[in-house]
Amino acid sequence: MGINKKEKKKWYKEVYKNIKSKTQISEARDKFSEFLELPNEVVNSSTKVTSIENKNILIEGYKQIMDYYDDYIKIKTHNMELVIDGKNLDIKEITDYELVIQGEIYSLNYKK
């Protein structure tokens, strides 16, 4: 049984509405954080990446580790994936919210 054209249209409308409401919410959050001068990463629950030269990386607000090798680490964050290439990569510290990676870092890539 195929889906009717009417039902299809209805479903598309719902999806569109959802996306629109989500974007509206995120825009409202941005405006709210801007108005109260709050840091964006706290309000929007986005990820903050701090790097010290090419030896240390601190990632705040990550979700989980997807791949972990000696020369490659892939981390899932709220909006994207972080890919770190390097040599002798160690996870120095891991907590519920923070992650510290130590080693010789060659590159840091963002994947949406």
Place this chain on the structure above:
Amino acid sequence: MGISDNIQNIKGTVTVQIEGFFTERFINLCRINNIKIWDIRTLVKGVVRFKMSAGDFKKLRMVARKTKCSVKIKKKEGLYFTMFKYRKRKIIFFLVAMAIFLTIAFSTFIWNIDIKGNDNISKAEVISMLKKSGLFVGKCKIGLDKKEIINNLRVNMQDISWAGIEIDGTLATVKIVEKTKLDEKDIQNTKIGDIVAKKDGVITRLVAEDGTAILNEKSYVQKGNIIIQGTMFSKFIEPFDVPAKGIVKADCSYTFEKEYLYNKTEKKYTNKTRYCIGFTINLKENMLNCLNKDKKYDISKRAKEIKLFGNKISFDLYKCVEYEDVKISKTKQELLEESTKDIDEYLNKEILPNTINGVLVEKEVETLDIEGGFKTKVTYIVNEEIGEFVERNVSIVNEQVTN
């Protein structure tokens, strides 16, 4: 691993190695289950090593079962494991217990006394008075009556207006507030007294502003004699007391003597220093000697004294500077130059700084020949102010009035 690390790490940490296909999932599950892990390192693909506290190790079982990883302990660190390793060596436990006991026992005594707020009174004086009052290094803190000590201290030292004792660990901090002293001028304005000679000499100028001058100019005065009496005499009214004021100047004499020898032995230091240790028990010095007997040394001592069961024991460090005796011969001309230099130096550094408005009036140099040299004797006559205000007791005043 040092002892400080061991003590900090009381519970113990273990280095764990996991092997399996889902090592990332293992790490994520550790995080979700609140198992704290750190220093995570991939050795080869599928083999990860990390550190964790020994207490959380049992929680890994569930995570390992879920992810199908094998878990191995590679290293154990911490005080818990060290003590477990030496559990059969009773002497270690005995020593640890002794150390704890001694630490607790010695912390009940006062080992340091710090004094604050003393500007005019010396620290040594306060400490000696505190010792008399019942607070000293080595005194037990238990049953220490601070109020009694403070009361005794205030009775013993009249210059203290307030005192307080604060004990922090083994340090007793004594805070004192000194009495404010009146200036000499203020005393002279408020109290009745006389002007007294503080040195022997012949009076050259005597001006009595308040009171009655007892002596005249050109009269000889000895130290302690009253020059201006703080009493006014009149034909019409009865004598009354006033604070004596005035200027008293006198010629005072000072002498300087020194022998100068043509041939003299002097110390020449060889820049070689040796340190020796020793101990003193009840003023009997015991130096662990390691010095060369053929050579001469200038020895100075530094000591750290403690009191144990009523006996004074001090641990000493001797600094021995090596020197040689060198014979030096000088001509008469050289010695005369040296003597004139010494004469001027004595006048400028020893006499004049200790006088009030002192001026040199006369200088008489006498040289006497002695065996192997000569002796210089110098008499200085210095004109200076010698009057000093001394507060008078009422009883003395009454006696003088009746006379």
